[in-house]
Amino acid sequence: MSKEKFELSKKEGIHKELASLAGEWKGRMFTIFEKGKIANEADVSGTMKLVLGGRFILHEYKSSFGDDPIEGIAIYGYHIDRKKFESAWIESFGMGTAIMFSQGTHSDTEISFLGHYEDPSSDSKWGWKTTIQKIDENQILIVAENFSPEGREAGGVKIIYHRI
Template sequence: MGRKEFEASIAEGGHRRLARMIGEWEGTFRLWFQPDHVACESPQRGTIRGILDGRFLLHEYRSRFGDDPIEGVAIYGLHLDDNAFESAWVESFATGTSIMFSAGPASADHFNVLGSYGDGQGGPRWDWRTEIEQPSDDELIITMTNISPQGEAAKAVEVRYRRVATGV
């Protein structure tokens, strides 16, 4: 990636679209272990900020699963040379001691990446899709889908954020 390409992406391309997500957010975290049965619903608060001169976004958040606190961190980016979205995600609840790396073709539509994880028992890996949509400047929807080794997809997580108004 050259400086010129990155500056163009910041000015009017994919990095500018990603930068729309920067801000303070609050909303609702929902978790499914089985389709059509919400296992948990709790408030979630997050901060998304640009890092490394806007090359990446850092998303830090807190929620709960029952009485247990959840903390998570994700880095989102647009790899210009590969025209791909990328992320690295860690969380106190879902990822254990692993880092989930995900990638997917960049599109103007929304952030969409695919990673995978092991079952902890040596079986086949499961896929994990993370999608981020921003229907308006003040709304962010993060959907995570669990995909079995047989290809069966089921919504696992949904976070619906509203931008927190900042007082002047």
């Protein structure tokens, strides 16, 4: 990657879009195990900040599932040479000690990442698609959808964030 491409991206491209996510956020997290059925609803707070000179956004968040606290960290970035979004995600609730790596694309209104993880009981690979939609400067919708190895939708998480 050339320094010029990155500087241009920060000024008027995708890295400028990523930078617009930076800030303090609060909202609601909905956990869904079966399509259409909310298993848990809780407050969520998060911080998104630029790191490494604006190359990446570091997203840290806290919520809960019942009495169990949830903490998560995601790094979102755009690989200029490959023209792909990339992310790495860890969380205390569903990820155990694994790191999920994902790649994705974007449109005018959203960024979308697709990653896979293994079910330790069967060694089957499940899909996890995360979409970040910027509603406006002060509201973000994050939807994470879980897909079975056969491709069936199997719940997920929805976060509605408001800038504070």
